[in-house]
Amino acid sequence: MTTSPTVRALYVHVPYCHTICGYCDFYSEVLDTRAAPRLVRALTAELRAQRSRCRLEPLTIFVGGGTPTTLAPDLLARLLAVLAEPPLGAELEFTVEANPATVSPQVADALASAGVNRVSIGAQSFDPAELRVLERIHRPEQVAQTVRHARAAGIDNINLDLIFAVPGQSLDSWRRSLDAALELEPDHLSCYGLTFEPGTPLHEQMKGGRIRPADPELEADMYEATVATLAAAGLRQYEISNFARPGRECRHNLVYWHNEPYLGIGPSASGFVGGVRYKNVPDTAEYVRCLDEGRSPRAQQETLSPEQRARESVMLELRLVEGIDRRRFAQRFGHDPAELFGDQVRRHAELGLLEIGPATLRLTRRGMLVADSVITDFL
């Protein structure tokens, strides 16, 4: 790829957590303080190598994981300084993921002084019993504390992640978690239904019959309650699982949903550059070895055909409340999506799941609830 377009988004994966949660399907391992400096060195090396290959002028940087804030403050600061090397786009959105109880005032200051202006906190639930089911180690009140520390350091754009349909959770208890979250006046909320990913301890527990997934009807009720409650609180839904005050939508995630290029670095990180999707080795030791020896850490790579790109665009953009911009899609792929996918579009429109507007194609409220089924039809 010689003529890669300018890449405007950067994702960095820090694969460390204090403990591993039972439902977690992300690539992460327990923090190894001795190995961490080597990881940071490797991340730096990968970023340098990538910068020489594509034009990186990030408008958004997202440091996720894992839990990046498990890194020692000075190490974290060193990493962030490398990421924030110019050229940076104006009005950079610079997010770091954090877990409650991992953001001391000192860490918050390290983040703020590196230019981080958004923190995404894995709150998940405000009910101690549910946190135990999820095997989260924090206590509910530590969420507020984390928010306070971030704000005190001057980071005013705050997201909270919440999980519903936790085994044993009632609709009321979910509403209480929502209320508790709203009380902290976040700018953004991500609300996900719990999924049982094969290979996770939680999945094993389900297979062994020790826990039962929530009833799908209850899950649907919870979802609908979420949309209504958050709308009333001024957090507008802009994606299936994401809600924000106007202007506080996560611009980094919007890059994914609009199927635009992004660079991903770190173990297991994926990226999309110059029409190529890739994924790095999900193994920190091997990742570090690769970079030490000057090898590429990429484990998979796939060049997408224009048709695959179009299908992926549908898959991603349909998740957005605004849906697919038909004109922009046509400019990009040469066809109006309502024609390109005529059968599927008609079928789902007839079922009341898809709305064909003059300018857009988007899921209806009911369609949002069954988005996976609808989207699958387009693949």
Next chain:
Amino acid sequence: MKQSLIRNFSIVAHIDHGKSTLADRLLQISGAVAKRDMKEQLLDSMDLERERGITIKASAVTIDMEIDGVTYMFNLIDTPGHVDFHYEVDRALAACDGALLVVDATQGVQAQTVANAYAAINNDLAIVPVVNKIDLPGATPEDAAIEIEHVLGISVDQVQFVSAKTGEGIPELIRSIAAHMPPPKGDPAGPLQALVFDSEYDDYRGVICYLRLVNGTIRKGQKILLMGRGRTYVCTELGKFRPKMTPCEQLAAGETGYMVAAIKTLQDVTVGDTVTDAVAPAPSALPGYEPPKQMVFCDFFPSSGEAFEELRDALARLSLNDASFTYQPQHSDALGFGFRCGFLGLLHMDIVQERLERECGVDVVQTAPSVTYEVQMTDGDVIRIDAAGDLPEGTKVAELREPWIDMQIITPAEAVGSIMQLAEQRRGIFKKQEYLSPTRVMMTYEFPFNEILYDFYDKLKSMTRGYGTMDYHVIGYRASDLVKLDILVNGKPVDALATILHRSSAERRGRRIIQRLREEIDRHLFEIPLQAAIGSKVIARETIKALRKNVTAKCYGGDVTRKRKLLEKQKEGKKRMKTVGNVDIPQKAFMTVLEPEE
């Protein structure tokens, strides 16, 4: 070999009473099989036989048996015990002069013991009764012997007590065979008459005919005539089963062996036909057999549409080895192109399906088995149908008739009450009941065949804690209040789910089927009504509610590929289903029609 030293006999018994094991002992004592080649149930050579531990196909073997310095030739045929393969027993018996009737000392006389004993008696065969498994701790050999006398009228004094496992009693049994079985009667110098009592297909030599020489002598190189078909061949190989095929120059009256004659397909030979000399034919053919009748029918569809040709080739290949099932092309709206197949019974159906999947590597979707119905048309015609879809329009039908069977059940006395209840639910007509002993009863019933097709045997087994056995044969057709039960999914009748059954059981069965469908069919994006109907009358309904939520989390860290692959996998799963009127029906759902009730 002097004819007076030849003994032709079959080993018959109820399933698992030890026929094949007894044959092992005879083979071993005769020295026909070297010790290192000996294995259990040696004559069960098919993989499936070995795996299931049952005999499916009769096998013949010739052994030399020395008794007090005199060498006899035993031609014995090990037969299957299962009711589906009863025709194999009939064929074997017609090629013999005697039968070893084996009874398990722990089980006593069972349903197929009776059926096979009568078959032997009807063929005028000498019977040597054998009580087997006397080594087992629970064995009550005397009781078994008394039952033999009581039920079959064979004196206790004639009974041989053996253990086919340990070999105990086998030498005495061998003497008894020589003493009580008659030698063959035919004339080795007379005009050639040889009965084709079985056949098999070999990839290299073509059809191998199993022969019992009744009169005359057949020689290698002889020009022969198959009397039924009127076709001539040259006999290129003759031999005996020892137990491996061992060529010889000739076979004379009284002997048993095989013949190869460049016959291409099993369809070219009718089992039961008579082989004679092409130049000097015998004046008449031997009585022969009735061809086996297919009693149970079902459709096989390839589980993926593309595999139709594969399925067709596989069926053709299997029918080379098994001439007792039939197949013809069939089309279903729901399942596409496939074949309607006829079988001797349910076990046979199972076995054919398993061989298709295993030997030929094709996956099949199977529809509910059905019997053949007779339709008396208003214009006087009578047609036979074996699929609900073939039922003519109601106004053209004067009468529907279904096959009935005569059934013997042998059961511990305490289960009689529950069996009577079961029989009543299945429209059984009680005929008679006899005590075989103070604790065991033989019951005779007539049933519509259809009623015992699915789960009757399983029910009987559980009611009798495994001790009940049954045997049946078709006795004819009787008029019946039969209806066609349609199953509608999303308003569309699904042809592969339609069945013919008695009006009295339609509602119960219809409800059961749609309940099971509701469990098998995933929720869709729309509501799916399920209905069971007779004509335009809906007799049961259920609804599969529309899917309300099916959405998963974002693509974490932008791992779009993974998300896409996940969804693509779901889509692949859907492809393997059959789509009827927009509804994806998993293949398993087509089997729900087969399931027992409750």
